Amino acid sequence: MKNQEITAIFFEIADILEMQNVQWKPRAYRKAAMAIESLSEPIEDVYKKGGKKALEAIPGVGENIAKKIEEIIKTGKLHYFEKLKKSMPIDVEALGAVPGLGPKKTVQLYKKLGIKNLDDLKKAALQHRIRHLPGFGEKTEEEILKGISLAKRAGERMLLGLALPVAKEVKSYLEKSKAVKAAEPAGSLRRRMETIGDIDILVASNKPKTVMDYFTAVPSVRKVLAKGSTKASVWVENNLQVDIRVIKPKQWGSALQYFTGSKQHSIELRKIALKKGLKLSEYGVFKGKRVIASKSEEDVYRALGLPYIEPELRENRGEIEAARHSKLPRLIGYDDIKGDFQMHTTYSDGNNGVEEMANAAKRLGYGFIAITDHVGALAIAHAMSKKTIERQFREIERIQKKFPRLRIFKGMEVDIKKNGQLNAASDVLRKADVVYGSIHHGFKGAERENSNRICKAFENKYIQILGHPTNRKINERNPIALNLDTVFEKAKQNNIALEINAMPNRLDLNDVNSKAAIETGCKLAIGTDAHSTEHLRYIELGIATARRAWAEKKNIINALPLKKLERFLQR
DNA sequence: GCCGTTTTCGGCCCGACTGTTTTCAGTCG
Numbered sequence: 194m195k196n197q198e199i200t201a202i203f204f205e206i207a208d209i210l211e212m213q214n215v216q217w218k219p220r221a222y223r224k225a226a227m228a229i230e231s232l233s234e235p236i237e238d239v240y241k242k243g244g245k246k247a248l249e250a251i252p253g254v255g256e257n258i259a260k261k262i263e264e265i266i267k268t269g270k271l272h273y274f275e276k277l278k279k280s281m282p283i284d285v286e287a288l289g290a291v292p293g294l295g296p297k298k299t300v301q302l303y304k305k306l307g308i309k310n311l312d313d314l315k316k317a318a319l320q321h322r323i324r325h326l327p328g329f330g331e332k333t334e335e336e337i338l339k340g341i342s343l344a345k346r347a348g349e350r351m352l353l354g355l356a357l358p359v360a361k362e363v364k365s366y367l368e369k370s371k372a373v374k375a376a377e378p379a380g381s382l383r384r385r386m387e388t389i390g391d392i393d394i395l396v397a398s399n400k401p402k403t404v405m406d407y408f409t410a411v412p413s414v415r416k417v418l419a420k421g422s423t424k425a426s427v428w429v430e431n432n433l434q435v436d437i438r439v440i441k442p443k444q445w446g447s448a449l450q451y452f453t454g455s456k457q458h459s460i461e462l463r464k465i466a467l468k469k470g471l472k473l474s475e476y477g478v479f480k481g482k483r484v485i486a487s488k489s490e491e492d493v494y495r496a497l498g499l500p501y502i503e504p505e506l507r508e509n510r511g512e513i514e515a516a517r518h519s520k521l522p523r524l525i526g527y528d529d530i531k532g533d534f535q536m537h538t539t540y541s542d543g544n545n546g547v548e549e550m551a552n553a554a555k556r557l558g559y560g561f562i563a564i565t566d567h568v569g570a571l572a573i574a575h576a577m578s579k580k581t582i583e584r585q586f587r588e589i590e591r592i593q594k595k596f597p598r599l600r601i602f603k604g605m606e607v608d609i610k611k612n613g614q615l616n617a618a619s620d621v622l623r624k625a626d627v628v629y630g631s632i633h634h635g636f637k638g639a640e641r642e643n644s645n646r647i648c649k650a651f652e653n654k655y656i657q658i659l660g661h662p663t664n665r666k667i668n669e670r671n672p673i674a675l676n677l678d679t680v681f682e683k684a685k686q687n688n689i690a691l692e693i694n695a696m697p698n699r700l701d702l703n704d705v706n707s708k709a710a711i712e713t714g715c716k717l718a719i720g721t722d723a724h725s726t727e728h729l730r731y732i733e734l735g736i737a738t739a740r741r742a743w744a745e746k747k748n749i750i751n752a753l754p755l756k757k758l759e760r761f762l763q764r
Numbered sequence: 765g766c767c768g769t770t771t772t773c774g775g776c777c778c779g780a781c782t783g784t785t786t787t788c789a790g791t792c793g
Contacts, residue, residue: 336783
């Protein structure tokens with residue numbers, strides 16, 4: 194049982210309890226679930242090391258929840274949860290994924306119309322039976338119908354941020370085998386797409402059978418779907434499918450190219466090969482029957498008369514044309530980032546204090562961070578009052594002295610109101626080094642309205658960065674209607690950086706929009722939006738998105754030398 | 765169900781928005 198699976202159980206318990214109108218317990222279960230989710234080690238290890246006492250040391254986990262965790266670890270099941278599910282025999286997870294449907298409405302639909310799952314819900318909505326229920330209406334019914342497709346899409350493709358650690362774990366497991374010469378996740382994961390269908394892992398080995406047996410015995414395997422002599426498929430936790438393909442070491446380059454794709458990119462490469470009288474397959478570049486390249490990807494591209502193309506670019510979005518004319522970007526590297534622009538602490542809705550975040554940043558070798566707690570009207574997120582801000586800034590100044598090589602910017606994330614004003618007074622904004630403007634409510638506006646809202650905010654002289662610009666959440670919520678051309682142009686004029694929010698389910702701006710922003714001449718800022726020290730590692734996802742957007746160092750302000758960065762922040 | 769030198773019992777982040785209503789419940793963050 195992985196942390197995430199236990200987390201899912203507790204979230205579902207919370208939902209069911211809320212449907213039953215139970216007070217306070219839902220909050221307790223959610224709090225515990227979130228604490229477990231952001232643990233840095235497997236909860237089984239915590240339990241093994243310190244037993245139930247160690248579980249109770251996790252904030253939000255008390256005697257009762259610790260007992261339940263213990264039961265899950267020991268038996269793989271939770272009696273209480275099974276019983277609870279029987280009392281509410283509906284697909285809580287699926288229905289809850291429909292935007293606008295919470296526990297209360299879901300239970301209404303079940304009691305009045307017997308709706309148990311998405312199919313029931315769709316039928317009832319199409320037959321207009323929902324609009325007549327008390328508390329529901331025509332608009333709600335329409336929203337539900339629109340939301341069903343979004344809910345169905347969830348679960349089909351997994352977030353890159355969740356798949357990546359699983360893939361890395363399998364890779365390092367495979368590399369421990371003597372039969373494995375090399376192992377590398379390929380496919381959309383290697384291209385760092387924002388969502389992943391399944392994980393494809395390529396292995397170089399002269400002993401495929403040994404590798405097969407070894408692979409299907411990976412500890413996290415739940416079920417072996419197929420197992421042949423050079424190919425196998427398994428399910429690991431979270432119903433994630435992992436496919437493996439074993440090839441000979443000398444075919445490594447051509448096989449890696451083939452299995453990385455994208456399909457369209459590979460098709461274009463094969464066309465080039467044909468024109469040169471060559472043939473490209475996973476086994477190599479062939480001249481007649483003779484292999485002229487196969488050992489490394491560089492060899493393969495060179496044989497086709499092209500420079501090496503980074504995996505993140507292989508989407509047939511002009512990279513081959515650029516390669517031909519030596520116009521490929523010099524992509525920003527995963528080590529080029531000097532700091533992180535967005536993080537929260539216990540001053541608003543984060544889990545760690547300023548000093549803990551600074552220490553974590555120091556361990557990452559950062560030169561700067563910005564502490565950007567919530568300011569404004571976001572009550573749930575503990576938005577800070579003026580007094581609290583002053584207190585926090587004094588603390589940051591104090592802590593700054595302990596970190597001579599880490600610049601800690603005093604920042605804040607401020608609500609952009611519907612009228613485009615920042616939800617904080619000028620005398621507050623003036624004291625911050627970094628001011629984020631973000632939209633946190635009112636997502637339904639029309640394109641012109643939303644674009645005006647943001648452009649108006651850009652006129653405020655204190656804002657420097659627009660946070661999660663489109664407000665989309667992958668598999669959860671569509672982007673707000675925006676005229677991005679207008680927003681990007683205005684951002685450029687006012688010297689406002691646009692964020693690539695690196696949270697796994699946000700990645701906002703996404704790759705395509707970031708590329709457009711760069712082409713307009715905008716600067717981008719990568720922020721993890723970390724709510725705990727653990728989240729800082731998501732920076733990798735933000736950099737991946739930037740690379741997919743063809744970003745070079747000069748486009749990303751995280752890569753600026755500190756002096757230049759400070760000058761940029763002066764606007 | 766969790767938590768605590770304000771409390772071992774009685775609190776538990778709450779304001780904005782939406783769609784439903786005509787004063788409010790549910791949802792979202």
